[in-house]
Amino acid sequence: MYQIRHTAAKGLGVFATRNIPRGSRILSEKPVFLVKSEKDVYNAFRSLHEQDRNELMQLSVSSQRRSNLLGWAEGLWHASRQALSGGLVVARGDSQTKTRLPDLYSITEYPAVLNVFRNNNFDIGNGTQAIFKDICRLNHACIPNAQGNFNSNLDRFTIHALRPISEDEEITLSYLAEHGASRDARQHRLKSNYGFPCDCPACDSTTERGKLDEEARQKMQSRLHSYAQSVSEHDCPDQAAELEIMNQMIEMREEQGLAGRELATMCFSAAELAAKIGRRDVALKLANKGLRLDEDAVGTDNPIFEESQARVRAMAIV
Numbered sequence: 001m002y003q004i005r006h007t008a009a010k011g012l013g014v015f016a017t018r019n020i021p022r023g024s025r026i027l028s029e030k031p032v033f034l035v036k037s038e039k040d041v042y043n044a045f046r047s048l049h050e051q052d053r054n055e056l057m058q059l060s061v062s063s064q065r066r067s068n069l070l071g072w073a074e075g076l077w078h079a080s081r082q083a084l085s086g087g088l089v090v091a092r093g094d095s096q097t098k099t100r101l102p103d104l105y106s107i108t109e110y111p112a113v114l115n116v117f118r119n120n121n122f123d124i125g126n127g128t129q130a131i132f133k134d135i136c137r138l139n140h141a142c143i144p145n146a147q148g149n150f151n152s153n154l155d156r157f158t159i160h161a162l163r164p165i166s167e168d169e170e171i172t173l174s175y176l177a178e179h180g181a182s183r184d185a186r187q188h189r190l191k192s193n194y195g196f197p198c199d200c201p202a203c204d205s206t207t208e209r210g211k212l213d214e215e216a217r218q219k220m221q222s223r224l225h226s227y228a229q230s231v232s233e234h235d236c237p238d239q240a241a242e243l244e245i246m247n248q249m250i251e252m253r254e255e256q257g258l259a260g261r262e263l264a265t266m267c268f269s270a271a272e273l274a275a276k277i278g279r280r281d282v283a284l285k286l287a288n289k290g291l292r293l294d295e296d297a298v299g300t301d302n303p304i305f306e307e308s309q310a311r312v313r314a315m316a317i318v
């Protein structure tokens with residue numbers, strides 16, 4: 001269904017080898033390793049088989065992430081800590097005393113491993129970060145056509161198509177948790193967190209598509225801002241007006257081509273509010289839309305989908 005090959009300007013990428021319908025599971029992969037904290041990365045890496053280590057070091061790295069000097073400082077710090085925990089005692093002329101000096105190889109390898117990790121790790125929830133062989137080749141787009149989620153039933157990370165993807169089209173994910181941000185905010189986050197300036201179509205301010213997308217985001221932000229201001233001026237927020245704004249946000253995102261779990265969650269929140277103010281028809285429509293988006297993004301075998309179904313049942317609208 002997919003192949004990994006070179007893109008024009010983003011290094012490698014993942015491409016569809018046939019037309020892929022919305023909701024299809026494109027990829028399902030077990031992580032090469034999982035860590036809870038960056039300080040565990042090097043040890044996790046060293047515990048892999050040599051072939052896995054070599055493959056991992058082929059993943060892309062960012063030149064902007066860390067200066068060489070900083071990387072070396074981190075490596076030296078790591079090697080010294082390892083040596084100390086292994087009982088470093090510098091020779092005292094006592095033949096019984098073990099001498100273990102920092103391993104020079106790990107001083108240089110450590111920053112290289114960390115650079116690969118920082119450029120490729122995926123947050124799979126519960127404070128866990130994972131590295132995958134194929135999934136790490138997926139490039140970012142601010143309006144992605146696919147989404148990744150961890151499936152704890154399968155113990156795998158899955159990638160699902162959020163809309164129909166054509167043969168030969170690049171398959172993309174959003175690396176950002178929040179999709180509604182303005183172009184400047186997205187560019188800033190991608191540059192500072194991932195080290196690259198995004199060149200996706202939504203970020204291209206020279207095209208009609210890029211301009212319209214940015215205008216829609218700015219409009220929604222000013223709408224939200226004026227609503228927040230009016231709420232702060234009144235003691236009792238108008239829930240019907242709140243529902244109206246939520247609906248507008250959902251519609252705007254759909255028009256932009258955004259889908260996935262973030263939008264599903266917005267639909268469930270709006271459905272709960274609609275049910276609360278007695279708008280059962282609106283609540284039902286929103287809840288069903290949320291379930292459809294969730295099913296497409298994660299699949300019915302994912303516990304996330306079961307949780308969403310339970311959330312809708314709790315609204316007591318069906």
Ligand SMILES: C[S@@+](CC[C@H](N)C(=O)[O-])C[C@H]1O[C@@H](n2cnc3c(N)ncnc32)[C@H](O)[C@@H]1O
Pocket residue numbers: 009010011012013059060061062119120136137138139140141194195196197198199200
């Ligand atoms: C997780 S890797 C993705 C796969 C990578 N292209 C490769 O060759 O292995 C992330 C790196 O891909 C590049 N990249 C991903 N999305 C991009 C985008 N929208 N614009 C520019 N570069 C991007 C950046 O170099 C980024 O550091």
